[in-house]
Amino acid sequence: MLSVVPMRAETSDKAEIVTQLTFGECYEVVARDGNWLQLQLAADGYRGWIDFKQHTPVSAEYYKEWRSAQHPRAMDLVQMVSNAEVRIPVGIGCYLPFFDGMSIRVGEERYQYTGRASNPGTHATPVQLLKVANNFLKAPYLWGGKSIFGIDCSGFTQLVFGICGYQLPRDAYQQVDHGEEVHFVTQAQPGDLAYFSNPEGRITHVGLVLEGQQIMHAHGEVRIDTLDHNGIYNAERKRYSHNLRIIKRIHF
Incomplete structure (x- = not known):
């Protein structure tokens, strides 16, 4: 069991990372x-x-049990799980399978965990959602990334919503199918998701709407920029970086 494992598009160490385990x-x-x-x-x-x-096998019984349960997520930026033989670093958003307040269970192994954990049985408010998102500010951009040490735009939104108890699909073009449309950017609320398209009309980017027509998104790093009816305006570069397509509101 490892902290982060790259999942690739093809069977080569040189292949594109499509996501992370x-x-x-x-x-x-x-x-x-x-x-x-x-x-x-x-x-x-x-x-x-x-x-x-990098494969960690588990039994069919464990897999079935894992799928039928709700699991807390790690809330500390970096924490350790450990037993008598090993210590493994885990980042914010990692699953804590069958956490009982002191230990977790992965396959047949038990590990101690003393950090903060989310409560998967509660529904997050927009304030809580944005509080979680703020932990990722300055996380570096990584295509296919899904951790505090490297993350892409849809990995960021999936991880933030996942910590708060809502499972989004992995990619932005899949995530856009979730939620209720917000018709005008002036009606957007903190916690809404804004989606952006390329010249061909394909959804290629997503970010989390903040107060005051701002947006948090992974672009070079997890950063905050201005959002208007045209898209994302980068004040440092004095130009628009993304063209707005649609805004969606997730109802927990």
Whole structure:
């Protein structure tokens, strides 16, 4: 079990990282090609390839139990899980399977965890959502990233909403299918999701709406910029970086 494992588009260390497998997640192995395993993540159904050396097998009973339960998420930027043999760093947003307040269970192993954890049984308010999001400010951009040490735009929104108890799909073009449309940017509220398209009309970017027509999004880093009816305006570069397509409101 590792902190973060890259999941790739193809069976090569040189291949594109499409997402990351983070500590505590469960998955199915759906194919094998030499030293590479194709996984399907239990939480969002996303698929990608990992090196077999980074695979942690669990029983079918554990996988079924994992899927039927709600699991807290780590709330500290970086914390440790440990037992007598090993210490493993875990980042904010990682799953804490079967956490009982002191320990977690991964497969047949138990680990101690003394950090803060989310409560998966509660519904987050916009204030709580933005408080979680603020933890990611200055996290560096990484295509396919899903951790505090490297994250992309949809990984950021998926992780923030996931910590707060709502499972979004992995990619922005999938996330846009969730929620209720907000017709005007002036009607947007903190916690709404704004989506942006490329010249061909494809959704390629997403960010979290803040107060005062601002937006938090992963672009070079997780940062705050201005949002208006045209899109995201980067004051440092004095130009628009993304063209607004639609705003959606998630109802928890």
